[in-house]
Amino acid sequence: MKLTGAEIFVECLKREGVKTLFALPGGVVLKIFDVLHQQKDIDVILTRHEQGAGHMAEGYAKATGKPGVALVTSGPGMSNIVTALVDASMDSVPLVCFSGQVSTSLIGNDAFQEADNMGLSRPCTKYNFLVKDVNDLAVTIKEAFYVATTGRPGPVLVDIPKDVSMNKTDFTYPGSVSIRGYNPTYDGNKWQIKQAAEAIAKARKPILYVGGGVVFSGASEELIELAEMMNIPVDMTLMALGAFPGEHPLSMGMMGMHGTYWANMAVHYSDLVIAVGARFDDRVTGKVSEFCPHAKVIHIDIDPTSIRKNVNVDIPIVGDCKRVLRELNQILRATVNGEQKELRKPWLDQIHVWQRAHPLTYEQDSNGPIKPQHVIKRLYELTKDRDPIVSTDVGQHQMWAAQYFKLTKPRRWLTSGGLGTMGFGFPAAMGAQAAFPGRLVLCVAGDGSVQMNTQELATAVVNKLPVKVVIINNRFHGMVRQWQDLFYEGRYASSYLDVVPDFVKLAEAYGAVGLRAAKVSEIDDVIQEALAVDRPVFVDVPVDQYENCYPMIPAGGCNHEMILADPPELKKKQAVGTPVVGEDKDTVLTA
Amino acid sequence: MEHIISVLVENKFGVLSRVAGLFSGRGFNIESLSVAPSLDPSMSMMTIVTRGDDRIIEQIVKHLNKLIDVIKVVDLNESEFVERETALIKIHTKPEDRAEALRIADIFRANVIDSTPTTYTIEVAGDTKKIEGIINLLQPLGIKELVRTGRVAIAREPVRPVAAQPKRVAKE
Ligand SMILES: Cc1cc2nc3c(=O)[nH]c(=O)nc-3n(C[C@H](O)[C@H](O)[C@H](O)COP(=O)(O)OP(=O)(O)OC[C@H]3O[C@@H](n4cnc5c(N)ncnc54)[C@H](O)[C@@H]3O)c2cc1C
Ligand SMILES: Cc1ncc(C[n+]2csc(CCOP(=O)(O)OP(=O)(O)O)c2C)c(N)n1
Ligand SMILES: [Mg+2]
Numbered sequence: 001m002k003l004t005g006a007e008i009f010v011e012c013l014k015r016e017g018v019k020t021l022f023a024l025p026g027g028v029v030l031k032i033f034d035v036l037h038q039q040k041d042i043d044v045i046l047t048r049h050e051q052g053a054g055h056m057a058e059g060y061a062k063a064t065g066k067p068g069v070a071l072v073t074s075g076p077g078m079s080n081i082v083t084a085l086v087d088a089s090m091d092s093v094p095l096v097c098f099s100g101q102v103s104t105s106l107i108g109n110d111a112f113q114e115a116d117n118m119g120l121s122r123p124c125t126k127y128n129f130l131v132k133d134v135n136d137l138a139v140t141i142k143e144a145f146y147v148a149t150t151g152r153p154g155p156v157l158v159d160i161p162k163d164v165s166m167n168k169t170d171f172t173y174p175g176s177v178s179i180r181g182y183n184p185t186y187d188g189n190k191w192q193i194k195q196a197a198e199a200i201a202k203a204r205k206p207i208l209y210v211g212g213g214v215v216f217s218g219a220s221e222e223l224i225e226l227a228e229m230m231n232i233p234v235d236m237t238l239m240a241l242g243a244f245p246g247e248h249p250l251s252m253g254m255m256g257m258h259g260t261y262w263a264n265m266a267v268h269y270s271d272l273v274i275a276v277g278a279r280f281d282d283r284v285t286g287k288v289s290e291f292c293p294h295a296k297v298i299h300i301d302i303d304p305t306s307i308r309k310n311v312n313v314d315i316p317i318v319g320d321c322k323r324v325l326r327e328l329n330q331i332l333r334a335t336v337n338g339e340q341k342e343l344r345k346p347w348l349d350q351i352h353v354w355q356r357a358h359p360l361t362y363e364q365d366s367n368g369p370i371k372p373q374h375v376i377k378r379l380y381e382l383t384k385d386r387d388p389i390v391s392t393d394v395g396q397h398q399m400w401a402a403q404y405f406k407l408t409k410p411r412r413w414l415t416s417g418g419l420g421t422m423g424f425g426f427p428a429a430m431g432a433q434a435a436f437p438g439r440l441v442l443c444v445a446g447d448g449s450v451q452m453n454t455q456e457l458a459t460a461v462v463n464k465l466p467v468k469v470v471i472i473n474n475r476f477h478g479m480v481r482q483w484q485d486l487f488y489e490g491r492y493a494s495s496y497l498d499v500v501p502d503f504v505k506l507a508e509a510y511g512a513v514g515l516r517a518a519k520v521s522e523i524d525d526v527i528q529e530a531l532a533v534d535r536p537v538f539v540d541v542p543v544d545q546y547e548n549c550y551p552m553i554p555a556g557g558c559n560h561e562m563i564l565a566d567p568p569e570l571k572k573k574q575a576v577g578t579p580v581v582g583e584d585k586d587t588v589l590t591a
Numbered sequence: 592m593e594h595i596i597s598v599l600v601e602n603k604f605g606v607l608s609r610v611a612g613l614f615s616g617r618g619f620n621i622e623s624l625s626v627a628p629s630l631d632p633s634m635s636m637m638t639i640v641t642r643g644d645d646r647i648i649e650q651i652v653k654h655l656n657k658l659i660d661v662i663k664v665v666d667l668n669e670s671e672f673v674e675r676e677t678a679l680i681k682i683h684t685k686p687e688d689r690a691e692a693l694r695i696a697d698i699f700r701a702n703v704i705d706s707t708p709t710t711y712t713i714e715v716a717g718d719t720k721k722i723e724g725i726i727n728l729l730q731p732l733g734i735k736e737l738v739r740t741g742r743v744a745i746a747r748e749p750v751r752p753v754a755a756q757p758k759r760v761a762k763e
Contacts, residue, residue: 147659
């Protein structure tokens with residue numbers, strides 16, 4: 001029997017096990033939506049903006065490890081989802097995005113709602129396809145899922161012209177595909193692994209520098225075994241949080257620009273850095289020439305281009321973290337003799353000294369303004385037993401969430417690291433909630449960021465996605481203000497938001513729940529109240545507007561030279577008060 | 592340092608823009624690029640001349656390999672190679688210069704492939720030095736138009752050394 005392209009599309013998605021599709025229709029994809037409308041296996045979540053669809057698909061993928069799938073129309077539908085594709089590209093998120101295209105005969109004619117989808121997506125996808133013939137559709141979809149999910153994961157775009165979705169052909173779905181130019185390396189070079197094992201056994205001051213690759217490859221168990229067996233402390237990047245248990249005594253927490261004092265001191269003074277699935281981002285290395293100056297570097301990564309991109313590597317191992325760590329552990333297990341524990345005791349003692357010297361701190365006056373760190377810490381403490389999935393927006397609140405949420409397992413942490421996309425948090429949380437209806441999904445949002453995607457409140461309400469969004473409301477682009485405090489003499493150019501909406505009313509306007517904690521004493525109750533309802537909730541928490549996030553390594557600075565608190569001259573400036581913050585404009589916020 | 596990289600790619604639409612996009616997106620430079628179908632018509636061979644220190648060349652090679660439409664990448668500088676380029680040069684010729692033009696072409700073993708009473712079109716193949724040499728000599732006569740293909744290169748087949756025989760063996 002012959003099927004239309006649209007029917008083939010839906011059939012292929014079913015074969016790929018797709019349960020949820022984040023989508024927004026338009027002229028050239030109506031045929032596909034019509035077929036989707038007449039089936040029950042795939043749940044279509046209609047978003048209010050294509051960027052929302054993209055981030056939901058990302059949240060879905062990050063939480064499940066399966067590809068997130070989105071469908072948008074040609075022209076503006078496509079251009080609206082580009083931000084999410086760039087984001088997924090930077091953070092290695094497996095997405096398969098389908099875009100509608102004008103009919104093949106019209107391509108290149110500036111037809112109605114035509115955009116060069118291939119051109120738009122080429123630099124922000126792992127690969128992209130234009131399907132010109134319905135006979136190629138099934139194989140192309142199979143290839144798209146294959147490329148998105150294997151090797152270093154990433155977004156793939158499939159552009160489907162209108163006539164391709166209307167035309168008919170016989171349907172067969174290939175069981176597997178292979179592409180001659182695409183052969184990811186999974187097994188590490190044995191000799192190199194042996195070299196790595198020898199270096200690890202000998203090192204006195206080793207540190208594991210763990211990245212998102214450990215999450216993607218599901219290598220947490222192997223990582224824990226390695227760290228415990230050899231007594232090696234573990235630094236995590238922003239993308240790795242949860243890959244190693246945050247409360248584990250060997251966990252140093254997050255490293256990098258806003259990482260802990262001891263995580264950064266440890267990597268700086270280490271004699272062996274074991275990088276696993278991490279890409280030596282400048283937020284982590286600081287000044288590259290002075291990154292871990294005393295250390296030998298082992299780098300395990302599935303993508304050869306990540307290796308020696310920024311930093312020289314002594315023992316490169318191209319391969320999948322899980323497989324490489326397994327082999328490494330096997331070699332080490334045979335040689336381990338307890339000596340290593342002794343060898344490293346002075347190192348771990350030193351780290352404990354650093355930990356005691358500069359722990360993460362803030363001062364919460366019980367009658368004073370709410371400290372943002374305090375809200376996040378309470379949110380963590382009140383929810384940790386429920387093993388929540390936590391998403392964030394981008395800014396100070398994101399960094400505080402990274403510092404205070406001690407996640408115990410991977411795939412609980414959804415954040416935009418590489419691109420730093422404001423507005424990511426709320427839709428990403430919804431995507432995760434769609435995948436796990438019964439779980440607790442939290443979003444730590446910024447008042448600036450969240451406004452970039454509040455339209456998705458409608459999607460959350462309609463689709464019964466009861467995410468709990470806690471808005472750390474400083475009425476500032478706080479992260480920008482912090483840089484202006486430190487590097488622009490407190491001139492708050494376009495960082496003060498002046499008017500923020502009443503988030504309680506905003507939530508209610510969409511039929512969601514809006515709550516506010518205006519005093520320190522209300523925080524716990526309000527959080528509990530939010531957790532108790534089975535509906536989407538916006539919790540607005542007005543916080544101290546001037547709190548800054550520390551430690552901080554200034555961009556291009558060295559890892560052991562952190563700013564640990566507001567410099568004294570800065571405090572003075574705040575006390576005098578800056579003219580931009582209109583005190584009388586509080587009306588919207590104080591309930 | 593200059594490197595010549597040969598890249599075997601899928602012969603299908605959009606591949607050239609993926610390769611060009613890689614270079615522009617990452618700030619690598621391309622001095623020349625030539626493409627044509629390979630022996631197997633489903634694949635094309637690209638020859639890219641680029642420049643960079645060892646670290647950059649390593650990244651260029653790795654990134655090319657990472658492109659899904661790229662089947663094989665060889666940095667020819669890693670071994671011996673031979674290179675050629677073809678140029679088509681159209682020159683104005685005053686009657687008194689025509690003999691001189693032919694003489695120059697002859698020295699460079701170039702061919703005249705088109706001729707009118709006032710012009711010659713000369714085809715020359717060789718390495719960069721040779722091409723630049725003939726251009727320099729023809730310039731005074733008046734070059735009207737110049738088209739160069741960009742360089743193509745191929746690895747030399749390694750010559751297996753013939754085991755050296757000792758000239759004389761003294762035996763006791
Ligand atoms: C406001 C802001 C502040 C930030 N501050 C910090 C900070 O203080 N500290 C910090 O760490 N980050 C920070 N970031 C994030 C930073 O920009 C980078 O996104 C992050 O450091 C990259 O993390 P990663 O190295 O783990 O790489 P990822 O982007 O997670 O990349 C994963 C790496 O693993 C490899 N890989 C993938 N799959 C596998 C596999 N199966 N096996 C082996 N390897 C694999 C990939 O090839 C890649 O090299 C900040 C971001 C923002 C927006
Ligand atoms: C889409 C986008 N535009 C601009 C930026 C630059 N930027 C980084 S953080 C930030 C401020 C974020 O403000 P908010 O969400 O309120 O978080 P806060 O820092 O106040 O906690 C801005 C503007 C960005 N990351 N993303
Ligand atoms: Mg803010």
